[in-house]
Every structure is written in C-alpha cells, then in structure tokens.
Amino acid sequence: MQNRSAGRRSRTAAAVLTVLPVVAVAALAGCDAGKDGTAGEAAAGSHRPSVTPTPVWDRSPESVAAVGDSITRGFDACSVLTDCPEVSWATGTDSRVRSLAVRLLGPSGAAAHSWNHAETGARISRLPEQMALAAEQRPDLVTVMIGANDACRDSASLMTPVADFRASFEASMRRLRAKAPKTQVYVSSVPDLKRLWSTGRSNPLGRQIWKLGICKSMLGQADDMSAGAVARRSSVQERVVAYNEVLREVCAKDLRCRYDGGAVFDYRFTGEQLSQWDWFHPGRNGQARLAEIAYREVTARKPSA
Known part of the structure; x- marks a missing residue:
C-alpha cells in the first residue's frame, strides 16, 4: 500500500x-x-482594468526653439528690410503678437526659455544646421517654418527640386533626433505664395517694392497676365503644394512631430495682415495670426488631418 x-x-x-x-x-x-x-x-478570465498609455504629445511644452526663414525672424514687420524677432510668431515677446512661446510659457517664460535660430533668406538646405543648433538647447518643442525661399527664386527653373527638399528635411529631423530624441516638432505648412501675390498686387507701393527682386518667380511682373506669366505662377504654386506634401509625409513618420494640416497654406491673409513695406511678408497682425494657428495646433488633443 x-x-x-x-x-x-x-x-x-x-x-x-x-x-x-x-x-x-x-x-x-x-x-x-x-x-x-x-x-x-x-x-x-481576467477583469483587470486596462492601463491607459501616456500620450506621446505634450500639449504644454515648457521651452521652445524656432527654426526657419524670414517669416520666423519677423522680417519687414517693424521696419523696411530689417529683421524684427521680437514680433516673431514663434518666439517673439511683443504683447500685440502674443507669440506661441508667450501663449505657452507666459511673457517671462518666453524670454527665458525660447530661442530663435531662423535666418532671413534661408532655404531648406540650411535647416539641418539650424536643427543642430536647436538641439543643443534640448527644448521641449521646435517650430519649423521653411520652404518659401525654395520656391521664391529669380526664376521658376531655379526652385529647389522636390527630392532635394525631402532629403534636407529628413536630414534635419535626423540631426535633431541625434541629440534631442524626445523634443516635439511643430511643422508649419508653406504659405500660399500665389494668394499673397493676389492680395498684395492691389497695392501700388507693394508692386514697386516687388520690383526690387522679392520672390521674382511669383511676384515678378506682377500685372502680367499673359499665358507665360500665368504658367510661371502656377508652377510655383504646384511646387509649394509638393513641398507641403513632403513636410506632411516626413513629419508623419515621427511620433513626436505634428504638421499643421495645411492650416497656414489655407489661411487667407488680408492686406492689413501683411507688411506695410513689402506687402508680402506678414506684419504684426499677420504674425499674430500665425501664432494663433500654431497655438491651436500644438495644444490640440489630436493633430490636424
């Protein structure tokens, strides 16, 4: 037994x-x-509650760095042919603009924890270097507005090829991620240059300033409505649309990147919102509108489609 x-x-x-x-x-x-x-x-047979994942996008970043071109430098917004970074939509301190940094951090926070690395005249080939500089500060958020100068050339034939534009933007994101893997990126669409031409050409002084050489591919011979001129402006418009598609596609591959969904491209600037010196760059009012768009996109629960 x-x-x-x-x-x-x-x-x-x-x-x-x-x-x-x-x-x-x-x-x-x-x-x-x-x-x-x-x-x-x-x-x-488990009845344990599911764990809600922590959102990747922080809607309240505490520091901001800006990269890009003359728009982000506030060019021609305060005086003729001069940068005016205090009115920049991204990092400016002007109370009438209420930049993205001011809206997120308050006036004192914006002054202490925001940096502007944009350059007037910059094309996207300069963006990798700007991104590397921004990464040094380890900001919570980097704003990007670039591409207008790639389309604004002395002739349409000199516009930056779309493939080169893509390569430079991808390189820029790699430069940022090498040193700041968790920094968020807000990417603005390139403004609608053709609509700016249509708005600004009604001002006689603006048309005279354009003759100095501002964005010749779009603004040159502003009153010429011949078939050749119309085709030239259309080719610039198509290139801007292609640039925006590149920005959208590359940004979509990064979990911490938000494209504005074409909000800036779609915005209809009025004469009151353009520079009183060149009727092309945003003035203070236009900079404030850009800040509004950026703040809405950065603080939204979900990115624009």
Whole structure:
C-alpha cells in the first residue's frame, strides 16, 4: 500500500510539473494577445482594468526653439528690410503678437526659455544646421517654418527640386533626433505664395517694392497676365503644394512631430495682415495670426488631418 501510494504521488507530481509550463506559456500568450487588442482577457478570465498609455504629445511644452526663414525672424514687420524677432510668431515677446512661446510659457517664460535660430533668406538646405543648433538647447518643442525661399527664386527653373527638399528635411529631423530624441516638432505648412501675390498686387507701393527682386518667380511682373506669366505662377504654386506634401509625409513618420494640416497654406491673409513695406511678408497682425494657428495646433488633443 505504501509503495502504491508513493507511486501515485510521484505520477501526480510529474503531471503537475508537466502542466505548469503549458499554463505559464498560455498566460504569457494571453498577455500578448491583450496588448494586441484580441480576446486574451476572456480566455484568461481576467477583469483587470486596462492601463491607459501616456500620450506621446505634450500639449504644454515648457521651452521652445524656432527654426526657419524670414517669416520666423519677423522680417519687414517693424521696419523696411530689417529683421524684427521680437514680433516673431514663434518666439517673439511683443504683447500685440502674443507669440506661441508667450501663449505657452507666459511673457517671462518666453524670454527665458525660447530661442530663435531662423535666418532671413534661408532655404531648406540650411535647416539641418539650424536643427543642430536647436538641439543643443534640448527644448521641449521646435517650430519649423521653411520652404518659401525654395520656391521664391529669380526664376521658376531655379526652385529647389522636390527630392532635394525631402532629403534636407529628413536630414534635419535626423540631426535633431541625434541629440534631442524626445523634443516635439511643430511643422508649419508653406504659405500660399500665389494668394499673397493676389492680395498684395492691389497695392501700388507693394508692386514697386516687388520690383526690387522679392520672390521674382511669383511676384515678378506682377500685372502680367499673359499665358507665360500665368504658367510661371502656377508652377510655383504646384511646387509649394509638393513641398507641403513632403513636410506632411516626413513629419508623419515621427511620433513626436505634428504638421499643421495645411492650416497656414489655407489661411487667407488680408492686406492689413501683411507688411506695410513689402506687402508680402506678414506684419504684426499677420504674425499674430500665425501664432494663433500654431497655438491651436500644438495644444490640440489630436493633430490636424
């Protein structure tokens, strides 16, 4: 009897040891299935509440760096042919503009924790260097507005090729991620240059200023409505649309990047919102509108489509 009981105990223990690994594997499989959104919970009989993941996008960044071109430098917004970074939509301190940095951080916070690395006249080939400078500050957020100068050339044939534009933007994101992997990026669409031409050409002084060479590919011979001039402006418009598609596509590959969904491109600037010196760059009022758009996009629960 004792030997038979011992034998039964041995066989029972062996069976338990055989079943345990199977149960463990099944439990692990159930956990993985649950992560994938399958019916693992029902199979395991678990009623534990699911854990809500922490959102990747922080809607309240505490520092801002800006990269880009003359618009972000506030060019021609305060005086003729001069940068005016205090009215920049991204990092300016002017109370009438209420820049993105001011709206996020307050006036004192914007003054202490924002940096403007944009350059008047910059094309996207300069963006990788600007991004590297921005990364040095490890900001919570970097704003990007670039591309207008790539389309605004002395002739349409000199516009930056779309493939080169893409390569430079991808290189810029790599430069940022090399030193600031968790920095968020807000990418503005390139403004609608053709609409700016249509708005500004009604001002006689503006047309005279344009003759000095501002964005010749779009603004040159502003009143010329010949087939050639119309085709030239259309080619610039198409290139801007292509640039914006590149910005959207590259940004979409980065979890911490938000494209504005074309909000700046779609915005209809009025004469009151353009520089009183060149009727092309945003003036103070226009800079304030850009700040509004950026703040709305950065603080939104979900990015624009």
